[in-house]
Amino acid sequence: MGLPKIVVLGAGFGGLMTVRGLQKQLNHQEAEITLVNLNPYHYVTTQLHEPAAGTLDPDHTRVALESLINRDKVRLIQDKVTGFDPKEKVVRLAGTDEPLAYDYLVFALGAHTETFGTKGVFENALLINNLNSVRMIREHIEYNFARYQASDVKNEDLLKIVIGGAGFTSIEFVGELVDRLPYLCKEFDIPREKVQLINIEAAPTVMPGFDKELVDYAVNYLSGKGVNFRIGTPIQEITEDGVILKGGEEVKAATVVWNCGVRGNALLEESGLETMRGRIKVDEFLRAPGYEDLFIIGDNSLVFNNEERPYPPTAQMAMQQGQHLAKNMVAMLRGGEMKPYRYAPKGTVASLGRNVGIGTIGNNNKKVFGRKASLIKKLIDARWFFILGGFSLALKKAKF
């Protein structure tokens, strides 16, 4: 009725943390909370490389929103956000002509794929974006293995997998593929040595920005498992047959996965806000410049470190922001003071398949390798499920 309307867009790490913070801290009389999400479930973006490779059941990476949201306090709308107007203070949805009005908007819809002008990305490449797209990757690879084996004329390109980009998620995906391939080859009676994994990266190193010793560890490990790295090699175009590298060389492959980075959500630019590569440089309270009622968290928020360089978008930051924002909004609604947000990095760990990893942890960026890093990574995953659903969910989803 007269209650302030809070609308949260997206049930990813940031959006969920916000909604769950709000539903815990606010009572019925303080606000009207609405969560809008495309799917009836939350999925764990940082695990998508596993169902993509087929090493994890996609169901394992998702949780029904029903079980995460207090429906007495939060209204759940399952719909696609098609736009929003920060001046009119409305959100537009695909499923209804009725605009959704808000007093406070939390934009937590996640990033979009960055193509860097490469042609054919959306037409011919597969993407590690959501549950539907990663199921597609798994099925695409299996289908081509089946096609290879069912055909009298053997087309070796069907067994080639190109991964465009060798950043964090790509390396994790390659690590899973390396684990999966022996099983896949056995399933389809294909000799392992016939399958080619080619990881192509424009930057002069794998995992740009990561510690060199960790990168070398990853490259050595994955090369030893047969991965062919082509570094300092930009992809110019993705075709139906594979990729064309800068300079014109063609690498044929039935499967091309594009994973070269993200840019801000297109809805932000379309709303007329000023963006930097699609993202919004938020103020210390995570607000879009010039707006008191528009919060941007997660992959779309640009947050700078002391050296004025932006932090890369991570699940860790999204979670922190969501948690922080919920507290701030509660304070704000109750006439209190909001506190400025500062990112507190706790380390970064990448998995290289099921039992190997690399990373840095703690304030002093201690390096971890191998089995130990892998274990820490699993703990990080389990911690998120613990936050969402306590011991029972953490145990159900754990991969130890």
Add this chain to the structure above:
Amino acid sequence: MGLPKIVVLGAGFGGLMTVRGLQKQLNHQEAEITLVNLNPYHYVTTQLHEPAAGTLDPDHTRVALESLINRDKVRLIQDKVTGFDPKEKVVRLAGTDEPLAYDYLVFALGAHTETFGTKGVFENALLINNLNSVRMIREHIEYNFARYQASDVKNEDLLKIVIGGAGFTSIEFVGELVDRLPYLCKEFDIPREKVQLINIEAAPTVMPGFDKELVDYAVNYLSGKGVNFRIGTPIQEITEDGVILKGGEEVKAATVVWNCGVRGNALLEESGLETMRGRIKVDEFLRAPGYEDLFIIGDNSLVFNNEERPYPPTAQMAMQQGQHLAKNMVAMLRGGEMKPYRYAPKGTVASLGRNVGIGTIGNNNKKVFGRKASLIKKLIDARWFFILGGFSLALKKAKF
């Protein structure tokens, strides 16, 4: 050196029964036995509809030949037979220029797909022919479900499955699909009612030649599970988009499985033998007319009943023939008398998914339905594994 050379082509029901009969009854000094097979394994043709639908791991339907053959007595050649010359008494193989000479040839290579002149069968339809082709069917269906779900624009044709032919195996395949679909739909978040199974048959009835009461049972059961039967409807052409029926109606479907019957193996016609729809009308000792040294068993042998009508090709007959032939060859090599072969039908049972079936058993063709028929079908499958590998294999492969 001077030993008679017996060459058996194909390790299906018939070929395996022959070779195993020979290796058991003959000693080293009596013959040189060679088995030629495309794969290093035997697979159970009569179970292929299950891995095709994805209800059974393909590995479950095969057994390594290594474990079935006594390598002290039988030479195993894994190769593709490209032809044979019954006058020169040689077999030609894909992997070598050296012809394989024989004194006695057992042709047990199995049947080929019958198209009845329908266009596009080999180009655009999937076939229930071997492990590779049925893995392809499973992957094809899953891939199209993934494509449907990953795409913003929903193409309902991706969820349509046309089965051309409503004979014995087709009905068994449809039964498995009906069982699999709920799981498949859950896996890809697709509502079951969006998926269409369309079974098209040229004849005026489902399962032509089967008892009407059994057919009605099958049709009622499968219709109740959402299968759309189109009977008396010949398919004129299979295209990239689906099928075109006689009269011009188009049924669009991403998946078309063609299973309208078999004809004799093309190698028989190519060898210059006289065939009827590719099959050979064998004499009472299972020999090709005019040849004392060429035995044709299994799907390629035409055997007539008392009313001079040919028995349909079945695994049951192939097994009986292989067993009978081995005994006859042993007698022949030892200077004894061969005995004429007579088919002794023991009934026919078709499964309709995991727990339902229909069939006739025993000399009086007693009808069985439902769970009981399903159980008998599983016993028939288990019996074959028992013959091949005793209790341990039967238990390993059993599906109870």
